Amino acid sequence: xxxxxxxxxxxxxxxxxxxxxxxxxxxxxxxxxxxxxxxxxxxxxxxxxxxxxxxxxxxxxxxxxxxxxxxxxxxxxxxxxxxxxxxxxxxxxxxxxxxxxxxxxxxxxxxxxxxxxxxxxxxxxxxxxxxxxxxxxxxxxxxxxxxxxxxxxxxxxxxxxxxxxxxxxxxxxxxxxxxxxxxxxxxxxxxxxxxxxxxxxxxxxxxxxxxxxxxxxxxxxxxxxxxxxxxxxxxxxxxxxxxxxxxxxxxxxxxxxxxxxxxxxxxxxxxxxxxxxxxxxxxxxxxxxxxxxxxxxxxxxxxxxxxxxxxxxxxxxxxxxxxxxxxxxxxxxxxxxxxxxxxxxxxxxxxxxxxxxxxxxxxxxxx
Amino acid sequence: xxxxxxxxxxxxxxxxxxxxxxxxxxxxxxxxxxxxxxxxxxxxxxxxxxxxxxxxxxxxxxxxxxxxxxxxxxxxxxxxxxxxxxxxxxxxxxxxxxxxxxxxxxxxxxxxxxxxxxxxxxxxxxxxxxxxxxxxxxxxxxxxxxxxxxxxxxxxxxxxxxx
Numbered sequence: 001x002x003x004x005x006x007x008x009x010x011x012x013x014x015x016x017x018x019x020x021x022x023x024x025x026x027x028x029x030x031x032x033x034x035x036x037x038x039x040x041x042x043x044x045x046x047x048x049x050x051x052x053x054x055x056x057x058x059x060x061x062x063x064x065x066x067x068x069x070x071x072x073x074x075x076x077x078x079x080x081x082x083x084x085x086x087x088x089x090x091x092x093x094x095x096x097x098x099x100x101x102x103x104x105x106x107x108x109x110x111x112x113x114x115x116x117x118x119x120x121x122x123x124x125x126x127x128x129x130x131x132x133x134x135x136x137x138x139x140x141x142x143x144x145x146x147x148x149x150x151x152x153x154x155x156x157x158x159x160x161x162x163x164x165x166x167x168x169x170x171x172x173x174x175x176x177x178x179x180x181x182x183x184x185x186x187x188x189x190x191x192x193x194x195x196x197x198x199x200x201x202x203x204x205x206x207x208x209x210x211x212x213x214x215x216x217x218x219x220x221x222x223x224x225x226x227x228x229x230x231x232x233x234x235x236x237x238x239x240x241x242x243x244x245x246x247x248x249x250x251x252x253x254x255x256x257x258x259x260x261x262x263x264x265x266x267x268x269x270x271x272x273x274x275x276x277x278x279x280x281x282x283x284x285x286x287x288x289x290x291x292x293x294x295x296x297x298x299x300x301x302x303x304x305x306x307x308x309x310x311x312x313x314x315x316x317x318x319x320x321x322x323x324x325x326x327x328x329x330x331x332x333x334x335x336x337x338x339x340x341x342x343x344x345x346x347x348x349x350x351x352x353x354x355x356x357x358x359x360x361x362x363x364x365x366x367x
Numbered sequence: 368x369x370x371x372x373x374x375x376x377x378x379x380x381x382x383x384x385x386x387x388x389x390x391x392x393x394x395x396x397x398x399x400x401x402x403x404x405x406x407x408x409x410x411x412x413x414x415x416x417x418x419x420x421x422x423x424x425x426x427x428x429x430x431x432x433x434x435x436x437x438x439x440x441x442x443x444x445x446x447x448x449x450x451x452x453x454x455x456x457x458x459x460x461x462x463x464x465x466x467x468x469x470x471x472x473x474x475x476x477x478x479x480x481x482x483x484x485x486x487x488x489x490x491x492x493x494x495x496x497x498x499x500x501x502x503x504x505x506x507x508x509x510x511x512x513x514x515x516x517x518x519x520x521x522x523x524x525x526x527x528x529x530x
Binding site (some may be wrong): 046050051211213215234298300314325327329333334366367 | 392393395421422423424425427429430438440444447451470471472473474475476483497498499500507508
């Protein structure tokens with residue numbers, strides 16, 4: 001029996017492609033319409049943040065971290081300041097810790113809302129896009145009230161928070177939390193529970209548990225492959241050990257579960273936010289830190305659970321005001337390694353859907 | 368704490384076999400070895416009886432001055448154990464064995480270390496620059512790298528045939 005084969009076709013997707021979530025390029029090798037291999041090409045947004053860190057003082061570097069994962073910038077601040085505080089042994093006041101948690105979890109919800117919106121858009125679900133972006137706007141307004149900016153918030157300082165939120169922040173946050181369950185129902189009804197979505201995503205792009213562990217996958221992508229691992233539970237940082245929340249784990253290993261798990265995570269974040277709002281004490285938000293930040297010579301590695309994967313900072317200090325080496329371990333950069341394995345055998349329209357589930361943000365991928 | 372003591376025992380035993388040094392930095396065990404022992408070290412760490420460090424969390428190059436270090440952050444999805452392995456790489460001939468045979472996840476990370484520090488990973492399936500373009504000269508994260516003036520930097524890049 002003879003098998004008809006067609007000539008291999010090379011297709012460049014990106015860097016300017018509507019489904020590439022930024023300036024990402026992939027070279028897709030096709031046989032007919034079926035993908036045989038994908039080569040990710042990175043570097044279009046490479047700014048050399050690790051190199052820049054070596055010529056900036058420790059506080060000066062905080063705004064640069066905002067530009068990593070720009071959809072959840074408080075998280076990047078959080079990881080960085082925690083690493084420096086661990087190196088210097090600074091204890092942050094209670095209220096500061098709570099405010100950090102509130103900002104971080106709001107950012108997680110905002111990031112996942114963008115995920116739902118863009119993943120829906122990639123399989124031509126225009127309506128869901130509108131709903132999720134409308135709701136994310138309310139979180140950005142909360143950030144703007146406190147820090148003055150919406151996207152690159154720059155809300156945290158070494159030793160605490162930039163500012164006390166204004167009086168109108170609290171009722172706005174409360175009403176947002178009250179409206180959240182309804183929003184989740186809307187997302188489910190219009191996008192995740194939709195028959196077309198299920199048809200497009202169920203059993204598409206299988207990433208097994210073994211593959212995920214071997215490829216160092218972290219974050220929601222790992223948890224959608226049936227691994228119960230979350231840094232907030234496994235190695236609680238800040239005050240996450242005080243909150244009562246679950247780590248959602250799904251076992252489908254497919255694109256649909258990687259979508260659904262984001263919705264579940266938002267629900268857990270809302271739980272944390274409600275508890276933080278209930279328990280937040282009065283008091284100072286900044287610890288007493290020296291005017292000149294000079295960590296002792298040594299090295300530190302600190303990681304946090306970013307909405308898109310684990311974010312880790314490895315800082316080598318020589319006792320001066322500038323780090324010797326600042327290594328940033330970003331989640332989606334490493335998660336992108338799976339792309340060729342999980343896309344092989346699928347068609348081009350599936351590649352777009354699968355790529356969306358990895359939730360790549362190019363600021364984080366290219367650093 | 369029990370987990371940590373078990374791990375420490377295992378690491379100390381391993382250190383004797385691979386001529387390594389064990390340190391502790393802010394609660395994390397650090398094992399320093401020469402580049403030639405790295406595969407043996409990583410394989411042993413992956414198979415530590417009760418405390419396997421079987422998840423490659425991060426891999427990065429560091430320029431220490433007279434030598435480079437490749438820093439592996441190992442952890443596990445099944446326990447709290449953490450281990451930092453440092454491989455000392457010679458500055459003149461920066462060659463080390465690739466960890467891609469142990470963890471597929473080392474692929475991009477080693478390409479990045481090669482791109483930024485020029486560390487050659489022997490046995491890597493596709494050791495090419497990952498962020499910078501292929502005809503970029505020098506390795507920018509090295510401490511002795513001198514950035515060029517703007518006029519030189521703004522060259523127009525010529526597309527290669529296979530792109």
